[in-house]
Amino acid sequence: MSSMLVEGGAGVLAEDAPAKINLHLHVTGRRPDGYHLLDSLVVFAGAADRVTAAPGEGLTLALEGPEAGGLAAEPDNLVLRAARLLAEAAGRDLPGVALRLEKRLPVASGIGGGSADAAAALRLLDRFWGLGLGEARLRELALRLGADVPVCLASRPALMQGIGEVLAPAPALPGFGLVLANPRVAVATPGVFRARQGGFSSPAALPEGWTDAAGLAAGLLALRNDLEPPAITLCPPVAEVLAALRALPGALMARMSGSGATCFALFPDAEAAAQAAGMLPADWWRWGGAAHHG
């Protein structure tokens, strides 16, 4: 992850929190506690929030960035919950820390913004406080913060199963570009899972890898996001976003990520994606660039 560490002034540390994209998402079952079992190939985009830590008094969090407004109504930010959980796990008195969250990813939008922030906070404070808890322990804490937090901890392409805690390396991926688009409608994840109809899907049978973006797109077209139909029912603009993405010149395929409403389109390269993103309606949140290969 060293490429993602950004050092600030004296004693200031920072971590990027990249957007998580579910290239496919099959709902394969349901646990007795109501959580759903998933099968999903997850990649990360260059679009990211950023969390920084500086010496401070107690534990504080400042929210900034273009999407910070979406967090104002939240009683307890996941970054603060991550910090408290880590402090509790350390089991000793720790120096005060002033956290800053620069929010660039839309809130509640299926690209794991909150989960990525929580994961970045765990990585950041493990370093800031010099805890050296190690990946396994951090992963355990991550799962307590949310099903998507463990995969965001490494921010590397992964095949995700269980409710998000069973992680394996992704098949070999080619270089490709991504466009992300969100119609600026927040979608609540539990409602989308509840609105899902029909039986369960089988896990995807993935090859060992793909050599180019077109091959990856063809492979993905045989798969789906099982949460897309219920999300469209609850939030019809998702269908508009998908149609707009599919109409972009050079788009290889498009699908919704997570429980929506953000959708992605795959492109042969980052340049084509960046150019295409600019053609989407300006009142949507949109981003185009490279997939982050970790």
Ligand code: C5P
């Ligand atoms: O774990 P997280 O807070 O991200 O999940 C939000 C909600 O989404 C859960 O309370 C649950 O209703 C639903 N969910 C699920 N199965 C998953 C992940 C989330 O049913 N694997």
